[in-house]
Amino acid sequence: MKILDKYIVRNFLATLAFALIAFSVIFIIIDLVGFMDRFIDQKVGFFIVAKYYIFYLPYIIVLILPVATLLASLFSVGQMSRYNELIAMQSSGLSIIRILYPLIVLGIIISITAAYGGERFVPLTNQKKTELYQTHVDKMKLRSKTQTKNISLQVDENRWLLIGFFDNKTNTAFKVSIQKYVQKMLVSRFDADRMIWEKEKWILINGYIRQFSNNKENATAFDELELGDIRFRPEDIAKVQKTTEEMSYWELNNFIKEVKRTGGNPDRWLVDLYLKIAFPFANLIIILFGAPLASRKTRSGRSVSFGISLFICFLYFGFIKVGQSLGHNGTIPPLLAAWLGNIFFGIGAVYIVMKSSK
Numbered sequence: 001m002k003i004l005d006k007y008i009v010r011n012f013l014a015t016l017a018f019a020l021i022a023f024s025v026i027f028i029i030i031d032l033v034g035f036m037d038r039f040i041d042q043k044v045g046f047f048i049v050a051k052y053y054i055f056y057l058p059y060i061i062v063l064i065l066p067v068a069t070l071l072a073s074l075f076s077v078g079q080m081s082r083y084n085e086l087i088a089m090q091s092s093g094l095s096i097i098r099i100l101y102p103l104i105v106l107g108i109i110i111s112i113t114a115a116y117g118g119e120r121f122v123p124l125t126n127q128k129k130t131e132l133y134q135t136h137v138d139k140m141k142l143r144s145k146t147q148t149k150n151i152s153l154q155v156d157e158n159r160w161l162l163i164g165f166f167d168n169k170t171n172t173a174f175k176v177s178i179q180k181y182v183q184k185m186l187v188s189r190f191d192a193d194r195m196i197w198e199k200e201k202w203i204l205i206n207g208y209i210r211q212f213s214n215n216k217e218n219a220t221a222f223d224e225l226e227l228g229d230i231r232f233r234p235e236d237i238a239k240v241q242k243t244t245e246e247m248s249y250w251e252l253n254n255f256i257k258e259v260k261r262t263g264g265n266p267d268r269w270l271v272d273l274y275l276k277i278a279f280p281f282a283n284l285i286i287i288l289f290g291a292p293l294a295s296r297k298t299r300s301g302r303s304v305s306f307g308i309s310l311f312i313c314f315l316y317f318g319f320i321k322v323g324q325s326l327g328h329n330g331t332i333p334p335l336l337a338a339w340l341g342n343i344f345f346g347i348g349a350v351y352i353v354m355k356s357s358k
Contacts, residue, residue: 004089005102011076012103019068020061027060028053035137044136055129058121059245062114066282067313069110073103073290074308097353100291107284114280123248130246152255155230158182163195171197171234176204178230187212190225197234202227244272252276267334271327274338275320282316285342288349316341 032053039049077100080086089099151163155178164175173195180188192207204225211218244252252273256266290312319341327337336343 004099008076008080008099009102009106011079012072012106015075016068016072019071020064023064023068024057024060027064028056031056038137042137048132048136052129052132055125055132058117058125059129062118062122062280065110065114066279066286066316067310069107069283070286070290070313073287074293077103077291096292103287103291104284107287110283111281114283115277118276118280119249123246123251126243126246130243153232155232161230161232176207178227185212192225195227202230244269249273249276267330268328270334271324271337274335275324278338278342279320282320282342282345285345285349286312286316289345289352292349292352292355316345319344 032049077086080089086096086099090096151161151166153161153163155161159178159180162177162179163173166173174193176190176192176195178190179186189210189212190204190207191210192204194205196203196205204222204227207222207225209220209222209225247255252269256269256273260266293308323332323337323340326332326340327334332340
């Protein structure tokens with residue numbers, strides 16, 4: 001039985017490796033064509049471009065892995081079906097679930113590996129890719145971003161600055177909260193509608209000073225308040241902002257806690273947080289969906305299997321994007337939004353497996 005499992009795994013992994021390489025090359029070529037004029041205009045050297053795509057590669061692999069996994073399951077299982085190998089296995093008393101067992105185990109391993117890689121490597125390499133692009137293509141254009149949202153910045157050992165929105169053109173921050181903690185207890189906070197940069201100083205506009213002690217709160221209103229002991233500058237605010245792809249699960253989780261603590265709506269980031277877990281496990285769902293589908297004996301060739309895999313993956317990514325949009329808009333809960341694609345295809349996978357078992 002181990003020989004049979006090794007045979008199935010070997011066919012699957014060979015196709016998976018080929019699909020990953022092929023799709024990665026196609027992805028890079030398409031992306032390179034789109035950015036070629038910018039690289040040429042800024043006279044970016046070959047080695048810088050190569051380094052850029054080396055940093056980009058982990059994200060590309062995690063992104064295309066479900067497509068490659070589906071293609072590998074359809075091709076490897078479909079080939080066994082076309083050559084009557086599945087019939088021979090079933091004639092020896094093996095059920096379709098037992099035949100596909102090694103692929104299911106592989107799906108679990110691939111999903112866990114993708115989740116680990118997405119947490120351990122992708123955020124770091126995405127940051128390095130962005131820094132490389134900003135340094136050699138945008139020429140430090142990071143400082144000229146017009147909008148920066150939901151920033152959390154540690155001012156000193158005990159104080160945190162939280163900003164809902166920052167406009168670099170006017171050096172103005174909106175929905176500002178400066179919070180001071182002593183032994184993890186909130187002792188004071190400055191809340192203001194705006195914070196502006198004037199004459200090398202920050203000025204809070206229209207807010208309250210809140211002091212907390214003995215389970216009591218004292219609040220004092222102000223129209224303007226100069227912050228003489230805040231040393232960071234506007235460009236420092238722009239540098240701290242990361243996209244969700246550049247943050248690990250725990251970084252994003254801590255960021256969401258800060259958004260909640262300042263009274264913001266964290267649903268948008270909760271969707272992206274849950275997706276960091278849901279998306280890697282799409283590989284297992286895809287195998288459960290695709291392998292039994294390919295086990296049915298058909299006369300279709302590899303081109304048909306390739307077309308089916310692309311259609312299913314486009315459908316899956318469509319569900320991911322629809323769920324993500326609905327979650328960002330608050331139409332459905334963030335957890336459901338992140339797992340919508342997996343739930344739909346998971347139900348489909350259970351149906352196909354049960355039907356193939358009969």
